[in-house]
Amino acid sequence: MYDEIFDENHLVRPHCEVLRQWLLQADEHLIAEKRREADVLFHRLGITFNVYGEDQGTDRLIPFDLIPRIISAPEWQRLQAGLRQRVQALNRFLYDIYHDYDIIKAGIIPAEQVFANNQYQPGMQSLKLPRNIYVHIAGIDLIRHSDGDYYVLEDNLRCPSGVSYMLENRKMMMRLFPELFADCPVAPIDHYPALLGETLRASSLNPDPTVVLLSPGRFNSAYFEHAFLAQQMGIELVEGPDLYVRNNQVFMKTTSGPRQVDVIYRRIDDDFLDPLIGNPDSMIGVPGLYAAYRTGNVVIANAMGTGVGDDKSIYPYVPEMIRFYLGEEPILKNVPTWQCRRKEDMKYVLENLHKLVVKETQGAGGYGMLIGPASTKKEREWFKNAITARPDNYIAQPTLCLSSCPTFVEQGIAPRHLDLRPFVLSGKKIQMVPGGLTRVALKEGSLVVNSSQGGGTKDTWVLEGEPC
Template identity: 60%
Template sequence: MTNAFDEMRGKDGSPRRAYEAVAAWLNATPPEVLAAKREEAERLFRRIGITFAVYTEGADTERLIPFDIIPRVIDADEWAFLERGLTQRVRALNLFLKDVYGTREIVRAGLIPERSILLNPAFRAEMQDLAPPGGVYTHIAGIDVVRVSADEFYVLEDNCRTPSGVSYMLEDREVMMRLFPDLFSRCAVAPISRYPEDLLETLRSLAPPACEGEPTVVLLTPGQFNSAYYEHTFLADEMGVELVEGADLVVDDGRVFMRTTQGLKRVDVIYRRIDDEFLDPLAFRPDSVLGAPGLMAAYREGGVTLANAPGAGIADDKAIYRYVPDMISFYLGEEPILKNVPTHDCADPDSLAYVLDNLHELVVKEARGSGGYGMLVGPHATKAQRAAFAEKLKAASSVYIAQPTLALSTCPTFVESGVAPRHVDLRPFVLVGADRVRITPGGLTRVALKDGSLVVNSSQGGGTKDTWVLRATNAAAGGK
C-alpha cells in the first residue's frame, strides 16, 4: 500500500498541523534515546502487570502486547467529526437491537431478511420482548475505525458484546505521560482519565426496576485465566466496585446477591465480561461454571441489569454489518457519517463469483471469526495462497464475507529499522447509559508492526500506541 494516507506528513513531506510538535520531537531525538525509552516502557508495563494470555504459547502464558512509543495524533476537528459519527452509529445499533427483540419493523420494511436475524447464532430468543432499563442493549461498544484519507473514515467492525482494550488505552497514556511529560504538555492533549468514572456513571444509570436506593454495580469476570483478566481487575479497581466470579453470585427470589464476609449482599447492575453462553447454566450452556444459575430469570423479572445485554452480538455480526447504513437511515432518518466498507456475502452465488474473480484485490474473512485468524489479504497473498483459499471458499462459501482491501492510514512507528510508517486502526469506546452517550476522546490505536501488514490484531503481531486527541485550540488557551 504505497499510496496509503500518511497521518504525519502531507504529500509534500511537511508535517500536518496536528503532528508539528511530534515531528519536531522525532527530528530532535536520536534513535538511541527512543530505544532506551522503549525499554523503559516495557519495564513499566511488566511492573504494572499488564499482560495478556496467549493460549498457544508454552508455560509462560503472560506476555506483553508490544507498545510503540510514538503517539498517534488526532486533531480536535477530526475528533469532533468521529464523535458525531460514533454517536450516530451506536444509537442506531441500539435501536436495531430493540427492534430485533421487539416487533422487527426493519424486517417488515424489507431492509433485512428475517432469516439473517432468526438463524443468526448471535440471536438470543431469550431476549424477545424483554425490555432492559433505558432501552439500551449495547452499553459499552468498541467501534473499529480506519482512516483512508484526510476526511474519510470507515468502520471496519462494530463490537457490541464485551469489547476489550480500554485498559491499554488508559495504561498507554499513563506510560506516555511518565516517559514524555514535556512533549505531552506541549501538545495540549485531551485527558482520558475520566473513562472509569464515565463507565461507572453509565452503569449506575441502568439500575433495574427492583432497585431501591443507590444501585450496587459489580464486574463479572471468568477469572484470572481469561486473556483480558488484567483489564477486568483494572476496571473494577478504577471504578471501586467488586470484581466477582460466577461462584460469588447467588440468585434468590428474583434478585442477585454476592457472597461477602458479612453474608449475602444485593447486586443491581452487572458489567459482565463473560460471553452470553456462559452467563447462566439454566438458560444457556448447562455445563457453564462461570455464570450464576437463575441469572437470566432475575434479569427478565427486572431484578438485575446485565451490561451488555445478552444477544447484543446480533448487532456486530459480520453478516449484519452491511445493513448498518440502512439502520441509520431507517431508525434515525440520517445520512451515515462514518462509511461502511462494501461487503460481499459469499453465501450469495453472484457475490461468490465476483469474489473468486477478484481475490487479488479483496480481504476475505470468516463472518464469525475474530482476532485476525484465518483471513486472506488478497493483494499480499501469493498466487498459490489465493488458489488454496479459493478452494476453501468454494467448499464453505456461506462462512465467508469479502471486502475491498482498504489502504489503511499509516503513523510513524519505532521499529527495528528506525522510525517508519506502519498501518493503524482505532478502537474508540462508546458508553451508552439510560441518560446519555459518553465517549472518551481517543481510543485504542492498534498498529501492524510488520512492514506493509494490514493486520493489527495483537494475536497476529500487532502492537498499540497512545492516541492523542488534541484539545480545541480555544480551550487549550485556558488550560495548562
C-alpha cells in the same frame, strides 16, 4: 497511502508540528532507554495478555510504541458525531429485532439473517430493558483510507476490550515525556472509568445499585483489564462461583453475608453466562442468571443477544439502519462488502480471492481471515473450499490501504499501518473520552493490527482547540 503526519506534498500537517520537532531532536539512545523503561513498567504493572493455544502459557507484553497518533479537534468532532449516530442506530436495531421487527417487515434486512443468526437470543423477545439500551459499551473499529477519510471496519458490541491499554498508554507517555504534554493541548482521557461507572449505574432503576464486573478468571487474555477497570471504578471483581441466584435475584457472597447485585458488567460470552440455558459445561457462569435477568431483577451489560448487531453479515446494513431509525444520512462510511450468502457476491469473491480480504462473519482477533494480496495459493484454495461449503459464514471486502504513522522499530523510525478503536458509552446519554485505542501493525507491510497477530499499541492524542 495516507500518512498521519505528512501530507501529499511531504509537508507536516499543522496539528503534528510539535511531534515533528520532537522527532527531529530525539536522541536515539534516550529513546531506546525509554522503550526499555516502558517495558519494565508494563511488566511490573501486569499489563500483559496471553494468546489462546500457545503451549508456554506465559503472559506477553503488548508492544507499546512511543510515537503517539495525533487527531485534530475538527476531525474528532466529526468522528464523535458519527460514533454517537452509529451506536444510537445499533441500539435501536437491537430493540427492534427483539420487539417490533419493523426493519425486517420493511424488507431492509432479510429475516433469516437475524432469526437464524447464532447470536440471536429468542428468549430476549419482548424483554423490557431500562432505557431500551442493549449496548452500554461499544468499541467501534475505524481505519483511515488512502482518500484521507475514516471508515468503520467493524462494530464490537458484545464484550469490547482494550480500553485499559488506552488508559495505561496515556499514563506511560505522561510519565516518560511530560514535556510534550506541556507543549501540546492534549484532551484528557483519565475520566473514562468514572464515565463507565456512571453508565453502569444509570442502567439500573435502583437509585443506588450494586455493580460488579463478572470475569471468566485470571486465565482469560483480558484479565488485566477486568481487574484494572473494577479497581478504577471501585466495584467488586467477581467470578461465577462468587455469585448465586435465589428467588430470581442475584447475590454476591461477601464476608459479611449475601449482598444483592443490581448490575453485572459481564466479560463473558452469552453461551457461558448461565449453564442452565447456554453451554451446560460452563464453569464460569451463574446458574439461574438468565431467569433473574428475564424477571428484571438484574441488568447485564452488555445485554444478552447483542452479538447479532456486530455480526459481519449485519455490518453492511448499518448505514440503512441509520436512515431507517434516525432519518439521517450516515456520517461515517462503511467499507464496501460482498456477502457470500448471495450467489452473485460469492461468484465475485471466489474469482477475486487474490485481491480481497475475506472474514468469517463471527470471527475476531484477526483469526479466520484471508488477506488476498499477501496470501498463498494453498491458503486461497482452503478459503475457496470453506466459502463454497458455508457461504453464509463469510463476507469479503476490498483490501484497503490503512493509514500509516511513524513508529519505532528495530531499524529506527518507519511507517506502520494502524487503526483506531474509540469506546462509546450509552447510559442516560451517549458519552466517550476523546480518542481511543490505536493499534499498530509492527510487521512491515502488514495490515493486521491485532495483538495476537503481532500488533502493538500507541497513545492517541486528540487536540483541544488550536494545533500545538
